[in-house]
Amino acid sequence: xSGVISLGVGEPDFVTPxxxxxxxxxxLEKGYTMYTSNYGLPQLREAIAQDIYKNYKVKYEPKNEVLxxxxxxxxxxLALRAVLDSGDEAxxxxxxxxxxxxxxxxxxxxxxxxxxxxxxxxxxxxxxIENAITPKTKVLILxxxxxxxxxxxxxxxxxxxxxxxxxxxxxxxSDEIYDKLTYEGCHTCFSxxxxxxxxxxxLNGFSKAYAMTGWRIGYAAGHHEIxxxxxxxxxxxxxxxxxxxxxxxxxxxxxxxxxxxxxxxHYDRRRRLVLKGFAEIGLDCFEPKGAFYAFPSIKKTGLxxxxxxxxxxxxxxxAVVPGDVFGANGEGHIRCxxxxxVENLSEAIERIGKFxxxxx
Numbered sequence: 001x002s003g004v005i006s007l008g009v010g011e012p013d014f015v016t017p018x019x020x021x022x023x024x025x026x027x028l029e030k031g032y033t034m035y036t037s038n039y040g041l042p043q044l045r046e047a048i049a050q051d052i053y054k055n056y057k058v059k060y061e062p063k064n065e066v067l068x069x070x071x072x073x074x075x076x077x078l079a080l081r082a083v084l085d086s087g088d089e090a091x092x093x094x095x096x097x098x099x100x101x102x103x104x105x106x107x108x109x110x111x112x113x114x115x116x117x118x119x120x121x122x123x124x125x126x127x128x129i130e131n132a133i134t135p136k137t138k139v140l141i142l143x144x145x146x147x148x149x150x151x152x153x154x155x156x157x158x159x160x161x162x163x164x165x166x167x168x169x170x171x172x173x174s175d176e177i178y179d180k181l182t183y184e185g186c187h188t189c190f191s192x193x194x195x196x197x198x199x200x201x202x203l204n205g206f207s208k209a210y211a212m213t214g215w216r217i218g219y220a221a222g223h224h225e226i227x228x229x230x231x232x233x234x235x236x237x238x239x240x241x242x243x244x245x246x247x248x249x250x251x252x253x254x255x256x257x258x259x260x261x262x263x264x265x266h267y268d269r270r271r272r273l274v275l276k277g278f279a280e281i282g283l284d285c286f287e288p289k290g291a292f293y294a295f296p297s298i299k300k301t302g303l304x305x306x307x308x309x310x311x312x313x314x315x316x317x318x319a320v321v322p323g324d325v326f327g328a329n330g331e332g333h334i335r336c337x338x339x340x341x342v343e344n345l346s347e348a349i350e351r352i353g354k355f356x357x358x359x360x
Contacts, residue, residue, distance in 0.1 A: 004313065004317045005347060007338070008321050008335075010147060010292070013339050016210065019259075023250070036240045039068065043250060044253075045068065046062045056192040058192045060222075064228065065227050067231055070242075072204065072207070072218035074237075075220040077107070079203065079220060081107040081230075083139060084108055084109035088108075089138065090111055090137075090138065091129060094113045094329055095295070095326035095330035096143055097148075100143075101113070104139075112132055113329075116151070121151055124153075124161070129161060129164050130164045138170065139170065142174045144187075145288075148293050149295040150287075150295060151289070151290070171199055172200045173203065174201070176202065177203065177218070180260060181290055191222075201226060202220065205219060208291075212248070267292045269342075271288060281353030283352065283356065293336065305331050311359070316352060
C-alpha cells in the first residue's frame with residue numbers, strides 16, 4: 001500500500017553509523033570471511049565484558065561467561081532451551097515481546113503470564129511474581145525498558161524481586177536490549193543486584209542502541225556452566241555469528257558511544273513530540289520512560305486493538321501494532337514506534353487525530 005506511514009516495526013530509522021559500517025567493509029577487505037570460535041571473537045567478548053563492567057560493575061570472564069549470538073532473539077531461545085526441562089514454568093510479565101511465550105513452548109516449557117497494568121505503570125511487582133510461583137516454576141523473564149510499553153522499573157523494585165528470586169531458587173533471564181534507551185533515571189542491570197549475578201542470564205545486543213538491527217548481533221552473559229550449555233546448542237544450530245558483523249559490533253563498542261548518545265537524544269525528543277501530539281488529539285497514553293515505543297489506549301473508541309489497527313491502516317494509512325499481540329492484557333492498546341522521522345511522526349499524529357474524529 002503506497003503512502004503508508006509505518007509506526008509498526010521496532011527498528012531505528014537511522015542507518016548504522018558510518019564508522020561501524022566502514023569497520024565491516026575493512027574487515028572484508030582484510031579477508032575476515034571465516035568461522036570464529038563458537039563463543040564469538042575473543043576481542044569482541046572482551047569488549048562486551050568491559051562494557052558491562054564499565055556501566056554496571058558486574059564482572060564476567062570473556063573466555064567462558066560471554067557468548068556472542070545471532071541477535072538477542074537467538075540468545076533468548078538458547079537460554080530457555082538450556083535451562084528448561086519439559087513442563088518447567090517460565091513466568092512472563094505481559095505485555096512483552098512477542099517471542100517470549102512461543103520460545104518457552106518450543107523449549108518444552110510452560111509460559112505463565114503475569115499481567116501488568118497501566119495503574120502500576122506496567123511494572124511487575126515482587127508480590128505478583130511470588131503469587132504466580134508453583135513447584136514447577138524455574139524461570140522469570142524480565143525485560144525493562146519494556147517492549148511494547150516503554151515502561152522502566154526502579155532499582156528498589158528490582159531488589160524486592162531479587163529477594164523472591166533467591167527465596168524460590170529461580171533463574172532470571174533479563175533481556176536488557178533497551179538499557180541505553182533510558183530517558184529518566186538510571187537503568188539497573190539485574191545481575192548487578194546482590195546475589196543475582198550467577199542466577200541471571202543477561203541478554204543484550206546492538207540492534208537498538210547502535211541502529212544495527214539487520215546485523216543480527218547479540219550476546220548472553222552469565223555463569224560459565226549456563227553459558228557452556230547455551231553454547232552447546234548454539235554450536236549445532238548456528239555455529240557462530242557472522243564474523244564481519246562481529247567486527248562491526250566491536251567497532252560499535254570501541255568507538256560508538258558518541259553516535260549512540262546522539263541517536264538516543266533524538267528518540268527522547270520524538271518521545272516528547274508523540275506524547276504531546278497524542279494528548280492534543282485526545283488519545284490517552286502512558287508516558288514511556290525507555291525504549292522507543294508509545295502504548296496508547298484506544299478503549300474509548302469501542303474498537304478492539306486489531307479492529308483499530310486495521311481500520312487505521314486502511315482509512316488513514318498509518319501502520320501500528322495491535323496491543324493484544326504482546327499478551328492478552330495488551331488488548332485495548334496499540335503500539336506506536338517513535339523511531340521514525342519527526343516529519344512522519346507529525347503527519348501520523350495528524351492522520352490519527354482525523355481518524356479518531358471520524359469514528360467517534
